[in-house]
Amino acid sequence: MRFPARLLLLLLSLSLLRGAPQLAPLFTDGVVLQCEQAVRVWGKADPGERLTVEFAGQKVDTLALGDGTWRAELAPLTANGTPAVLTVSSPQGSRVVRDVLVGEVWLASGQSNMAAPLSSTPDAAERLRESADGQLRFFIVEKQTAAAPATDLRGKWEASAPGTAGALSAVAYHFARELRMHRKRPVAIILAAWGGTPIEAWMSLGAFREPPALEAPLRKWEDALAQQARVLANPALATDYSAALKAWRQEVEPAFNQATKAYNEAKAAGKAVGDKPKPSRPEPSNPDPMGIPSPSKRPQTPTVCHNAMIAPLAPFSLQGVLWYQGEQNAGAGLEYRALLPRLIADWRKLWGAELPFLYVQLPAFGKDPTPVAEKGWPWLREAQLMARSVPRTAMAVAIDLGNPDDVHPDGKQHVGHRLALLARREVHGEALTASGPLPASMRAEGPAFRIHFTATGAGLVAGQAPWRARGVEPLPTDRLVGFFLAGEDRCWHPAEARIEGDSVVVSSSSVPRPVAVRYGWANSPRCNLYNSEGLPASPFRSDDWPR
Numbered sequence: 001m002r003f004p005a006r007l008l009l010l011l012l013s014l015s016l017l018r019g020a021p022q023l024a025p026l027f028t029d030g031v032v033l034q035c036e037q038a039v040r041v042w043g044k045a046d047p048g049e050r051l052t053v054e055f056a057g058q059k060v061d062t063l064a065l066g067d068g069t070w071r072a073e074l075a076p077l078t079a080n081g082t083p084a085v086l087t088v089s090s091p092q093g094s095r096v097v098r099d100v101l102v103g104e105v106w107l108a109s110g111q112s113n114m115a116a117p118l119s120s121t122p123d124a125a126e127r128l129r130e131s132a133d134g135q136l137r138f139f140i141v142e143k144q145t146a147a148a149p150a151t152d153l154r155g156k157w158e159a160s161a162p163g164t165a166g167a168l169s170a171v172a173y174h175f176a177r178e179l180r181m182h183r184k185r186p187v188a189i190i191l192a193a194w195g196g197t198p199i200e201a202w203m204s205l206g207a208f209r210e211p212p213a214l215e216a217p218l219r220k221w222e223d224a225l226a227q228q229a230r231v232l233a234n235p236a237l238a239t240d241y242s243a244a245l246k247a248w249r250q251e252v253e254p255a256f257n258q259a260t261k262a263y264n265e266a267k268a269a270g271k272a273v274g275d276k277p278k279p280s281r282p283e284p285s286n287p288d289p290m291g292i293p294s295p296s297k298r299p300q301t302p303t304v305c306h307n308a309m310i311a312p313l314a315p316f317s318l319q320g321v322l323w324y325q326g327e328q329n330a331g332a333g334l335e336y337r338a339l340l341p342r343l344i345a346d347w348r349k350l351w352g353a354e355l356p357f358l359y360v361q362l363p364a365f366g367k368d369p370t371p372v373a374e375k376g377w378p379w380l381r382e383a384q385l386m387a388r389s390v391p392r393t394a395m396a397v398a399i400d401l402g403n404p405d406d407v408h409p410d411g412k413q414h415v416g417h418r419l420a421l422l423a424r425r426e427v428h429g430e431a432l433t434a435s436g437p438l439p440a441s442m443r444a445e446g447p448a449f450r451i452h453f454t455a456t457g458a459g460l461v462a463g464q465a466p467w468r469a470r471g472v473e474p475l476p477t478d479r480l481v482g483f484f485l486a487g488e489d490r491c492w493h494p495a496e497a498r499i500e501g502d503s504v505v506v507s508s509s510s511v512p513r514p515v516a517v518r519y520g521w522a523n524s525p526r527c528n529l530y531n532s533e534g535l536p537a538s539p540f541r542s543d544d545w546p547r
Helices: 002-019 126-128 170-183 205-209 215-233 235-253 253-268 302-311 333-351 375-387 412-427
Strands: 032-034 037-042 051-055 058-063 071-074 080-090 093-110 133-139 155-160 187-193 320-324 358-359 393-396 439-446 448-454 460-462 483-484 490-493 497-500 503-507 516-519 530-532
Touching: 037 080, 051 071, 058 071, 093 133, 093 170, 133 170, 133 483, 170 187, 170 320, 170 412, 187 393, 205 215, 205 333, 215 235, 235 253, 302 333, 320 412, 333 358, 333 375, 358 412, 375 393, 448 516, 460 497, 483 503
Parallel strands: 032 093, 093 187, 093 320, 133 187, 320 358, 358 393
Antiparallel strands: 037 071, 051 058, 051 080, 080 093, 133 155, 439 448, 448 503, 460 530, 483 490, 483 516, 497 503
8 A cells, every 4th residue: 555655645746746826937046126116026836726925024915816826026126136035825836036136127129230249249258257246147038039929038137257257248237337337236138139030020019000090011920821821731741841941050050150150250351351241052942931941031020029038028128229220220220210219119018017128220331322322321320319209218329330341240248338328317317418419409590501400419520439440440530520511402412510519510612501410420420529529429310301
């Protein structure tokens, strides 16, 4: 009788283990909880099960709903860097989360310039040596796609250290490190970013359906859904793709990656390089547009990144959002005027809170046939500038941190620094200058144009970028450059500009009666208006002439 009794106990213990409440994926060892606001904790359990959440002296009871989901809310917590324990218990068992800190948590998202890891920066070795900080933590969301909002995701909490920090976004790392220094509290980053993705991939289906409906992304999503249905109805398409991709990764990808690495290293060293390497045979393409694309491609289908990488994060309590994206939408600046505000509203609706939203304006990139562009990146930057009208948003200008020859410029620490300045002022209320000059009014005054600026700090100056790409000439510091005037003929001419207090007065002998002014209006403009704090002015224009 002894053996059956032991077996019964074993089965009973396994049953209890299976019945223990489940926590959402973010609630694992090492998690950082948001301070100074209600903290939402949630998961799954047996329908009707009673649960108790305990943390920092609080005990909150809740009940699992009919679908098995449960949610509890802790009262606002004080920032605390001492590791603590979070417990969720029920009659069926308990879950224990250890090494829990309380600080501020930021969601960092976007495409490759946000995703670019600290290990990819030129000074990575030095940065990593100084990266050990148990109170700077991060959770990198594994790249996934989904046709509908998911509830699960993959990733784990890591503390910043020489062996871990290299995987974190360089921009987010420098942002968090600066906040740690000034705020003296734990800081955490949840990184959900994917290179080459358009903004539409990060928005929910509901965001496109909000009136007035955005028909183009809705049609693209419906087409993708129809293609996915064909794949699901013919499973051989998916299995054939999987087999072809496996063979390609074994037979082609290693040599292709090695050739690409050598090419990039030679280019970075300033050596002469020919055409970019190509694989010995084309990589297979995923027949399901809702799935993860083939290795060199990135998700382009609306909603798929939002569904898999953003939706499962809510409603985890956050301090705010960092957003660095736009390169993939750079040819559609006018459309971005609607898309960016909708993404902000979409995420705030998902979280049920007016999250602070800090974003990066695109830096310089690309060659310009004319000093005043007729198409391209300036219109995307303008859409980003216009999004400042959305409440609780702020924009970090990075026009001076670009590389005309590389869409992935170095100098990520300066982007992180400018975002941190915005967080310190806009979110934490510190009295400091956090942005460069922004145009407040523009008007013609006879043969000249006067632009009045805000955010002038200690004064307007002809400044210099803190970082410069190889081969880029330094800007002059004895005069302003980057201003252009046009008359009724709409022909643009370079103009002289002088600083008068909080204004810049622009004139040109070639334009005796100016009707419009533009500044930094090129893909890679040479422009140097700063405030004395070293922060650059955003590109802008006074006209609304079509491209």
